[in-house]
Amino acid sequence: MDKTKVGIIGLGTVGSGVARLLLDFGDRTGRHAGRTLWLEKAVVRDLAKARDCDLPASVLTDDIEEVLNHPEIEVVAQLIGGLEPARTIMLKLLESGKDVVTANKALLAQHGPELFDRARELGRSIAFEASVAGGIPIIANIGQCLSANQIESLFGILNGTSNFILSKMHEDGAAYADVLAEAQRLGYAEADPTMDVDGADAAQKLAILAHLAFGARVDWQDIPRTGIDKLDVADVRYAQEMGYKIKLLAVAQLVGDGLELHVSPTLVKAGTPLAEVGGPFNAIRVVGDAVGPLLFYGAGAGQMPTASAVVADLIDTAVGRTKITFKTLELWSNRQARVTANDYAQAKGRFYLRANVVDHPGVLAQIATALGRQQVSIASVLQHEAEEGSQVLPLVIMTHETTEGAAAKACEEIAAFKSVQGDLVRMWVRG
Amino acid sequence: MDKTKVGIIGLGTVGSGVARLLLDFGDRTGRHAGRTLWLEKAVVRDLAKARDCDLPASVLTDDIEEVLNHPEIEVVAQLIGGLEPARTIMLKLLESGKDVVTANKALLAQHGPELFDRARELGRSIAFEASVAGGIPIIANIGQCLSANQIESLFGILNGTSNFILSKMHEDGAAYADVLAEAQRLGYAEADPTMDVDGADAAQKLAILAHLAFGARVDWQDIPRTGIDKLDVADVRYAQEMGYKIKLLAVAQLVGDGLELHVSPTLVKAGTPLAEVGGPFNAIRVVGDAVGPLLFYGAGAGQMPTASAVVADLIDTAVGRTKITFKTLELWSNRQARVTANDYAQAKGRFYLRANVVDHPGVLAQIATALGRQQVSIASVLQHEAEEGSQVLPLVIMTHETTEGAAAKACEEIAAFKSVQGDLVRMWVRG
Ligand SMILES: NC(=O)c1ccc[n+]([C@@H]2O[C@H](COP(=O)([O-])OP(=O)(O)OC[C@H]3O[C@@H](n4cnc5c(N)ncnc54)[C@H](OP(=O)(O)O)[C@@H]3O)[C@@H](O)[C@H]2O)c1
Ligand SMILES: NC(=O)c1ccc[n+]([C@@H]2O[C@H](COP(=O)([O-])OP(=O)(O)OC[C@H]3O[C@@H](n4cnc5c(N)ncnc54)[C@H](OP(=O)(O)O)[C@@H]3O)[C@@H](O)[C@H]2O)c1
Numbered sequence: 101m102d103k104t105k106v107g108i109i110g111l112g113t114v115g116s117g118v119a120r121l122l123l124d125f126g127d128r129t130g131r132h133a134g135r136t137l138w139l140e141k142a143v144v145r146d147l148a149k150a151r152d153c154d155l156p157a158s159v160l161t162d163d164i165e166e167v168l169n170h171p172e173i174e175v176v177a178q179l180i181g182g183l184e185p186a187r188t189i190m191l192k193l194l195e196s197g198k199d200v201v202t203a204n205k206a207l208l209a210q211h212g213p214e215l216f217d218r219a220r221e222l223g224r225s226i227a228f229e230a231s232v233a234g235g236i237p238i239i240a241n242i243g244q245c246l247s248a249n250q251i252e253s254l255f256g257i258l259n260g261t262s263n264f265i266l267s268k269m270h271e272d273g274a275a276y277a278d279v280l281a282e283a284q285r286l287g288y289a290e291a292d293p294t295m296d297v298d299g300a301d302a303a304q305k306l307a308i309l310a311h312l313a314f315g316a317r318v319d320w321q322d323i324p325r326t327g328i329d330k331l332d333v334a335d336v337r338y339a340q341e342m343g344y345k346i347k348l349l350a351v352a353q354l355v356g357d358g359l360e361l362h363v364s365p366t367l368v369k370a371g372t373p374l375a376e377v378g379g380p381f382n383a384i385r386v387v388g389d390a391v392g393p394l395l396f397y398g399a400g401a402g403q404m405p406t407a408s409a410v411v412a413d414l415i416d417t418a419v420g421r422t423k424i425t426f427k428t429l430e431l432w433s434n435r436q437a438r439v440t441a442n443d444y445a446q447a448k449g450r451f452y453l454r455a456n457v458v459d460h461p462g463v464l465a466q467i468a469t470a471l472g473r474q475q476v477s478i479a480s481v482l483q484h485e486a487e488e489g490s491q492v493l494p495l496v497i498m499t500h501e502t503t504e505g506a507a508a509k510a511c512e513e514i515a516a517f518k519s520v521q522g523d524l525v526r527m528w529v530r531g
Numbered sequence: 532m533d534k535t536k537v538g539i540i541g542l543g544t545v546g547s548g549v550a551r552l553l554l555d556f557g558d559r560t561g562r563h564a565g566r567t568l569w570l571e572k573a574v575v576r577d578l579a580k581a582r583d584c585d586l587p588a589s590v591l592t593d594d595i596e597e598v599l600n601h602p603e604i605e606v607v608a609q610l611i612g613g614l615e616p617a618r619t620i621m622l623k624l625l626e627s628g629k630d631v632v633t634a635n636k637a638l639l640a641q642h643g644p645e646l647f648d649r650a651r652e653l654g655r656s657i658a659f660e661a662s663v664a665g666g667i668p669i670i671a672n673i674g675q676c677l678s679a680n681q682i683e684s685l686f687g688i689l690n691g692t693s694n695f696i697l698s699k700m701h702e703d704g705a706a707y708a709d710v711l712a713e714a715q716r717l718g719y720a721e722a723d724p725t726m727d728v729d730g731a732d733a734a735q736k737l738a739i740l741a742h743l744a745f746g747a748r749v750d751w752q753d754i755p756r757t758g759i760d761k762l763d764v765a766d767v768r769y770a771q772e773m774g775y776k777i778k779l780l781a782v783a784q785l786v787g788d789g790l791e792l793h794v795s796p797t798l799v800k801a802g803t804p805l806a807e808v809g810g811p812f813n814a815i816r817v818v819g820d821a822v823g824p825l826l827f828y829g830a831g832a833g834q835m836p837t838a839s840a841v842v843a844d845l846i847d848t849a850v851g852r853t854k855i856t857f858k859t860l861e862l863w864s865n866r867q868a869r870v871t872a873n874d875y876a877q878a879k880g881r882f883y884l885r886a887n888v889v890d891h892p893g894v895l896a897q898i899a900t901a902l903g904r905q906q907v908s909i910a911s912v913l914q915h916e917a918e919e920g921s922q923v924l925p926l927v928i929m930t931h932e933t934t935e936g937a938a939a940k941a942c943e944e945i946a947a948f949k950s951v952q953g954d955l956v957r958m959w960v961r962g
Contacts, residue, residue, distance in 0.1 A: 132675075390666075390836065395826070399824075408821035424850050428564055
């Protein structure tokens with residue numbers, strides 16, 4: 101059987117999973133690729149560190165030149181996180197004639213245009229299935245399988261850590277900080293979970309999907325985002341009472357000629373498929389104009405699910421499919437900048453608002469008047485009991501359809517009222 | 532932009548959808564293929580018949596030779612149903628040097644080995660995304676995206692007509708015959724729905740998936756199957772009371788060295804993703820050893836969802852990806868016959884049994900004894916009220932894990948009791 105020699109840079113969680121699939125299941129990759137994917141070199145920083153895979157001694161090295169200068173290594177899985185040295189290494193790999201596979205969403209969301217342009221100039225390819233939604237093959241599905249469609253919308257649960265925390269808050273009624281601590285104990289959250297819980301990780305993935313599905317070229321940092329790190333468990337309870345679950349949704353949908361694009365905690369109707377995605381799982385609902393709604397569900401992270409996506413890319417690259425796809429899709433090329441993001445303030449939807457009010461006559465009328473001034477009309481009001489020992493009453497308002505901007509402005513105005521304590525909570529409502 | 536000239540054979544529901552996508556959205560296919568897919572000829576039987584698409588006059592023909600002998604037509608979508616003349620036309624297309632795309636599951640399930648061998652001999656390819664689960668790209672996902680995995684199990688809702696009927700029986704509590712009539716009125720069921728409701732259509736699709744995912748070469752007619760055509764709405768009600776929904780599940784899962792393979796009405800725990808697939812939708816739950824559980828959900832039939840899959844295949848074929856995949860997968864070649872089906876009687880699981888009993892003392896003990904003789908142990912018993920005007924009482928038994936064979940034998944024995952009327956109802960229970 102023919103061989104394709106493969107290199108791996110970085111033997112952390114994902115890298116060692118990839119090594120295991122290549123080393124332990126060569127027959128399997130052989131069957132699907134019609135050739136052997138031969139792990140020739142794996143580059144690490146620290147040779148002495150214990151690895152989560154058994155490597156032949158000749159494979160491990162701390163010298164990246166052994167990959168760059170290896171004439172027979174054709175494909176390299178670049179599995180280092182962060183921007184540098186990942187970016188420099190990626191460019192060097194391309195310049196040494198290697199096709200690259202990566203799981204690094206931060207790198208692509210930040211430096212996609214540069215990296216893809218360079219790969220094109222050099223006649224090389226970059227595959228990145230693992231960079232979004234881990235084991236769910238969403239890149240191949242949007243980039244290839246749905247080619248006959250204009251994608252109309254894409255709603256994703258793209259961060260497993262946040263989804264695990266939200267699911268637990270719903271199940272146990274526990275506070276955010278307690279659930280986060282538990283998630284860290286169980287390995288579902290990093291020691292520093294900032295990027296996961298503040299929406300940054302989801303925004304990076306959304307930037308990649310929005311480019312692939314709509315041709316939008318956005319800086320992920322320009323995507324309006326709200327995380328779950330300030331979520332009060334009281335709102336989880338109120339949402340539940342009204343038949344909703346709170347999910348961190350990444351949204352990209354065509355509205356007019358532009359794209360509604362944001363990452364937001366959202367009340368999703370209980371019983372709908374996205375609302376029922378529990379634990380650390382991810383899911384993406386895609387609507388295409390020909391195919392209608394599709395849902396993809398699976399593990400969005402984890403060693404072997406992510407390695408599954410990386411190895412699929414290695415196979416695609418080894419057999420030549422990636423080369424074709426890379427060429428036809430022209431990702432991050434100027435030809436592909438087809439759509440831009442709409443002004444977020446114009447985005448339309450229904451909202452959940454909560455104000456903590458001091459109980460005195462006239463406060464509801466005052467709030468309703470402020471909403472009316474911004475043309476925000478009220479669908480329902482729920483006055484909750486004060487928490488024990490507190491004088492303030494949580495007032496929950498569901499609006500009819502309005503714009504993000506109007507809701508935000510009304511909230512700002514209301515927060516300034518003497519009878520209202522602190523900022524208002526504001527979340528999207530879907531379904 | 533380069534052109535790939537395309538032919539279509541059959542302009543029915545699917546064919547005219549494909550023609551519309553090619554003719555009305557050429558820019559879109561151009562963008563994804565990097566070339567124009569040019570509809571050169573469309574072959575029908577009756578030139579005078581009204582078509583669901585606007586074709587330039589030069590495109591329509593009733594002479595298939597105009598495709599076979601056209602030197603520039605490279606790819607042909609073969610969208611005629613049934614076995615003949617579909618099979619002969621398929622062979623002729625391959626022999627004239629055309630790559631073929633098809634939605635015809637009956638043809639592949641029956642003549643897959645012959646057609647794929649012939650295509651290989653001739654250096655041609657066959658793509659068949661639309662043949663299973665319509666718009667859901669399950670063929671590409673299993674055949675390519677999950678290549679790093681050993682698939683462990685595959686549970687599918689593969690027939691939209693059955694699922695529509697079952698969902699309606701659950702929602703409205705209406706009898707099978709009434710719901711079928713409604714489904715026919717709404718266009719969700721054909722005038723002759725036999726293949727849909729007796730499990731044959733699902734078995735054909737399962738045969739294709741089992742081959743793709745496990746390398747099993749089974750004749751679809753050898754797959755044990757039970758349809759929904761004899762389902763009593765009373766069982767729907769009892770299932771619901773116990774927290775289950777009845778779904779027609781196509782099952783392929785590795786057990787030991789062999790494959791558990793059947794199509795069966797199954798009680799699926801309410802609230803799990805498969806149980807909540809409503810209306811005419813399809814879904815497939817796939818478990819891979821690396822990726823874990825994945826769920827794919829979408830429209831399993833219909834003009835544009837199916838056309839979406841056909842056009843994705845046309846693009847894949849035009850750009851050269853299909854050629855590679857077809858070669859590496861070696862479908863239906865002898866090399867791929869890796870797994871055979873286990874004896875169905877040995878398949879393990881829990882069962883729902885219902886007997887109609889004449890109410891007299893000792894009948895439950897008699898039934899329990901018969902079950903015990905086959906080592907079938909009882910998890911719970913529900914004695915329901917007699918239907919109005921009837922003397923017989925429905926007795927519902929949920930078993931612990933046992934084998935299909937033991938459950939079947941016990942049911943046979945029990946049906947012979949004087950106090951039991953008619954056959955026993957027997958369904959699988961999952962989740
Ligand atoms: N973990 C997941 O579930 C997951 C899911 C999807 C995507 N991803 C992405 O996959 C990438 C890798 O993630 P991970 O979880 O595997 O990270 P990780 O466990 O931290 O592993 C990173 C690896 O990179 C190596 N490395 C760092 N700098 C290096 C250098 N200059 N030269 C050689 N090796 C270097 C480290 O070497 P040492 O071990 O010697 O320190 C380590 O083995 C990230 O971009 C991440 O966002 C991860
Ligand atoms: N409909 C769906 O949602 C769906 C979904 C998945 C897969 N499929 C599969 O797709 C295939 C087509 O389905 P369909 O629903 O489009 O069927 P359909 O509406 O009955 O169309 C079949 C077409 O084939 C043409 N035809 C039959 N024999 C022919 C011959 N000898 N020469 C030329 N044309 C011939 C018919 O021509 P006339 O119009 O002139 O009679 C008709 O246009 C079937 O294999 C089906 O199983 C369908």
